[in-house]
Amino acid sequence: MAQTCLWIVLLPLIAFAVVSLFGKRLPRHGDWISVGAIIGSCILSIPVFTALLKHGQIFDSLSYPWISLPIAGGSPYQIVVGILVNNLTAIMLMMVSLCASLIHIFSVGYMHGESRYHLFFSYLSLFSAAMLGLVVSDNLLTFFICWELMGLCSYLLIGFYYQKPEAVNASLKAFMTTRVGDVGLFMGLCGLYAVFGTSNFSQIYEMVQRPEYQGATILGVSALSFIGFMVLMGTIGKSAQFPLHVWLPDAMEGPTPVSALIHAATMVAAGVFLLIRMYPLLQASHGVLEYVAYVGAFTAFFAALLAIVQVDIKKVLAYSTISQLGYMVMGAGVGAFAAAFLHLITHACFKACLFLCSGSVIHSVHTQDMREMGGLRSKMPVTFLTMFIATLAISGLPFFSGFVSKDRILAGALGYSMGVAGHWLIPLLGFSAAGITAFYMFRLIYMTFFGAARDEQKHHHAHEQPFVMVFPLMVLAGLSLAIWFAGPTGIESLDRALSLHWYDRAMTSVQTEMKISAHHGDEHIAHQAHNLALIFSLLLAGGGILFSSLVYLKEKISAEKLKAAFGPIHTLLWNKYYFDDFYIGILVQKVLLSWNWFLAKFDDLFVDRVLVDGWGNATLFVKSVVGKFDDIVIDRMLVDGTADATAAGGFFLRILQTGKVQQYLILTFIALAFVLAWMR
Amino acid sequence: MSLIDWATGLHGYLFIGAMLFVLGIIGILSRKNAIGILLGIELVLNAAGINFVAFSKYRTAMVEGQVVTLFIILIAAAEAAVALAIILRFYRLKQTIDAGEANLLRN
Numbered sequence: 001m002a003q004t005c006l007w008i009v010l011l012p013l014i015a016f017a018v019v020s021l022f023g024k025r026l027p028r029h030g031d032w033i034s035v036g037a038i039i040g041s042c043i044l045s046i047p048v049f050t051a052l053l054k055h056g057q058i059f060d061s062l063s064y065p066w067i068s069l070p071i072a073g074g075s076p077y078q079i080v081v082g083i084l085v086n087n088l089t090a091i092m093l094m095m096v097s098l099c100a101s102l103i104h105i106f107s108v109g110y111m112h113g114e115s116r117y118h119l120f121f122s123y124l125s126l127f128s129a130a131m132l133g134l135v136v137s138d139n140l141l142t143f144f145i146c147w148e149l150m151g152l153c154s155y156l157l158i159g160f161y162y163q164k165p166e167a168v169n170a171s172l173k174a175f176m177t178t179r180v181g182d183v184g185l186f187m188g189l190c191g192l193y194a195v196f197g198t199s200n201f202s203q204i205y206e207m208v209q210r211p212e213y214q215g216a217t218i219l220g221v222s223a224l225s226f227i228g229f230m231v232l233m234g235t236i237g238k239s240a241q242f243p244l245h246v247w248l249p250d251a252m253e254g255p256t257p258v259s260a261l262i263h264a265a266t267m268v269a270a271g272v273f274l275l276i277r278m279y280p281l282l283q284a285s286h287g288v289l290e291y292v293a294y295v296g297a298f299t300a301f302f303a304a305l306l307a308i309v310q311v312d313i314k315k316v317l318a319y320s321t322i323s324q325l326g327y328m329v330m331g332a333g334v335g336a337f338a339a340a341f342l343h344l345i346t347h348a349c350f351k352a353c354l355f356l357c358s359g360s361v362i363h364s365v366h367t368q369d370m371r372e373m374g375g376l377r378s379k380m381p382v383t384f385l386t387m388f389i390a391t392l393a394i395s396g397l398p399f400f401s402g403f404v405s406k407d408r409i410l411a412g413a414l415g416y417s418m419g420v421a422g423h424w425l426i427p428l429l430g431f432s433a434a435g436i437t438a439f440y441m442f443r444l445i446y447m448t449f450f451g452a453a454r455d456e457q458k459h460h461h462a463h464e465q466p467f468v469m470v471f472p473l474m475v476l477a478g479l480s481l482a483i484w485f486a487g488p489t490g491i492e493s494l495d496r497a498l499s500l501h502w503y504d505r506a507m508t509s510v511q512t513e514m515k516i517s518a519h520h521g522d523e524h525i526a527h528q529a530h531n532l533a534l535i536f537s538l539l540l541a542g543g544g545i546l547f548s549s550l551v552y553l554k555e556k557i558s559a560e561k562l563k564a565a566f567g568p569i570h571t572l573l574w575n576k577y578y579f580d581d582f583y584i585g586i587l588v589q590k591v592l593l594s595w596n597w598f599l600a601k602f603d604d605l606f607v608d609r610v611l612v613d614g615w616g617n618a619t620l621f622v623k624s625v626v627g628k629f630d631d632i633v634i635d636r637m638l639v640d641g642t643a644d645a646t647a648a649g650g651f652f653l654r655i656l657q658t659g660k661v662q663q664y665l666i667l668t669f670i671a672l673a674f675v676l677a678w679m680r
Numbered sequence: 681m682s683l684i685d686w687a688t689g690l691h692g693y694l695f696i697g698a699m700l701f702v703l704g705i706i707g708i709l710s711r712k713n714a715i716g717i718l719l720g721i722e723l724v725l726n727a728a729g730i731n732f733v734a735f736s737k738y739r740t741a742m743v744e745g746q747v748v749t750l751f752i753i754l755i756a757a758a759e760a761a762v763a764l765a766i767i768l769r770f771y772r773l774k775q776t777i778d779a780g781e782a783n784l785l786r787n
Contacts (some may be wrong), residue, residue, distance in 0.1 A: 659783050659785070662708065662710075662779070665708060666709055669705070
């Protein structure tokens with residue numbers, strides 16, 4: 001089974017290599033290779049998933065030694081990478097490969113005729129390979145590598161229309177902002193190796209239960225808390241949680257299928273998947289989960305508020321994504337990690353559907369501004385119907401998937417605050433966000449599909465999309481029904497007798513595998529919370545829809561008057577709480593630029609002048625000394641001196657060379673006389 | 681020791697040898713005439729011969745010294761023949777036998 005998973009990852013990777021190298025010369029620019037590869041992955045995922053359905057629990061792993069580091073005086077340290085197939089993996093594999101396949105198919109229609117068509121598909125394939133690789137990784141190291149690869153693909157695809165300066169800025173912003181979180185995750189990874197000596201998930205699940213690791217410290221703080229916070233930081237960056245959420249709305253500059261695949265269904269959910277993979281560690285560390293819950297709850301609420309005032313159809317969905325990711329993070333934080341994971345899956349389906357529908361609308365009317373749409377219901381019936389189903393799902397109405405998962409998360413949050421005193425803010429924010437979600441999603445539907453056409457020309461040209469584009473919409477809308485996940489209605493007490501309960505069965509064994517203790521001890525409170533949450537969420541969703549209908553469908557309440565009544569709040573939301581202004585104006589321009597200025601000065605004054613020029617001057621000085629020495633001592637004294645001495649000696653000796661034998665003889669005798677005198 | 685004894689003993693011969701030697705050297709050094717120089721050389725050779733004979737007679741019982749003297753006389757004769765031939769050729773060349781004029785190898 002692990003071997004199958006290897007091929008699931010390798011197929012899109014091979015497609016990436018082939019399409020990026022030869023795509024231009026292939027028929028249809030090689031889109032069939034990318035699409036075929038991901039559909040192949042999807043088909044290979046099916047037996048893994050059905051095995052889970054059949055047995056309720058699967059486990060398989062494969063490992064390869066990758067790097068061997070020599071250690072002085074010991075056996076070499078092995079970095080082992082591998083594949084872990086358990087229930088979480090199987091569910092994620094199915095979801096990712098299915099969503100990716102449908103979005104690939106949709107892209108064939110959406111991107112038709114674009115320049116760099118083959119590059120788009122090669123990036124999509126690389127992304128799919130990275131995401132699937134992340135899902136099957138059995139250790140945080142390869143997880144992190146795939147994580148970064150996805151960041152790269154995200155960057156490339158947001159900036160796909162590189163002629164547009166907004167797209168270039170957005171891609172840079174996304175890359176830089178997520179980098180902040182990635183640095184955190186990398187530090188967490190280093191911490192894992194420092195404390196546990198491994199990053200293998202199964203081994204970590206084992207180790208965090210032991211007291212000697214629970215007491216370990218890094219730089220004076222608890223090691224587990226440190227790693228937990230770093231993991232949370234990675235999640236905040238990737239899943240666009242407060243305060244690093246600013247990149248996701250801008251990422252909508254990319255082509256819409258990219259927004260659907262990367263910035264809604266899969267990549268941004270990787271942060272939540274990380275939390276779930278590392279859940280035993282987070283649970284063993286003290287206090288981290290509390291922060292996780294607050295970050296999630298706050299993000300869910302404040303991003304939902306932002307979605308109300310947006311007029312760009314994709315930006316509404318972007319803020320909605322941030323808000324829903326906040327739900328998942330909150331769910332993980334309050335201990336309802338099974339609910340969080342379920343929401344990850346259901347959200348992927350209905351949010352992909354919403355994004356693809358918005359893509360279909362944009363493709364049809366050539367604008368993203370909802371104020372120029374309206375009345376498209378009759379022109380695009382399939383798109384409208386599928387989007388409506390997905391909207392019902394995200395709003396959390398019964399019979400739809402969003403209800404199942406969101407209800408469980410909210411129940412978990414409520415149960416958490418009932419069990420642990422003082423955390424009433426978490427469910428409050430969560431429930432408020434549920435109401436707001438229903439409001440802004442119906443606002444989107446009403447503004448786009450209902451009422452009179454606000455732009456006659458655009459409305460006139462609008463048309464339903466070809467089958468290759470509407471087919472994925474229909475499949476995804478079908479997957480937004482509750483029946484796939486829990487039962488016909490999604491209300492647990494009603495469905496208990498009917499449903500297959502495959503998800504709960506799978507999650508129970510995951511909890512055993514991860515050695516997670518069920519900490520919400522009181523069964524009674526949990527039950528009570530569940531019923532309360534059910535009532536509250538239904539009331540709030542209904543209220544949101546009702547209010548939205550009054551404002552945007554019946555127009556009983558004027559949207560303009562509401563805007564005027566909430567003037568300052570509207571301004572605040574319209575300016576996205578001034579986060580961008582803060583980051584660009586203060587952090588980038590004031591802090592980073594002054595730091596830049598300082599570094600430039602340091603470079604100029606110290607590095608260039610003192611070090612570089614100083615070294616040059618020192619060399620010059622040494623050069624002059626050496627030159628003088630060479631000139632005076634070597635050349636003049638030694639070389640010329642030898643020559644002069646030889647010449648002088650020659651001049652002197654020449655006097656003796658008269659050629660007169662008698663003179664020589666006299667000298668001989670004089671010399672002899674000296675020798676004899678000396679010998680005496 | 682009387683002057684006669686001194687003169688008839690070894691020292692007398694050595695004195696005569698030394699005188700001949702010095703006279704020969706003076707001849708070699710002072711003469712310009714090549715034949716004069718040759719004569720000086722002959723004197724020096726004979727001074728050496730007298731010394732050999734004298735030492736042979738007074739200091740050993742053997743006759744090697746006298747035999748060596750005979751060789752010296754022989755060599756002196758051969759030398760004189762060669763030298764005179766050279767001088768003759770030199771005279772033909774330069775119309776003089778002044779040794780100072782024998783400077784063809786100079787410069």
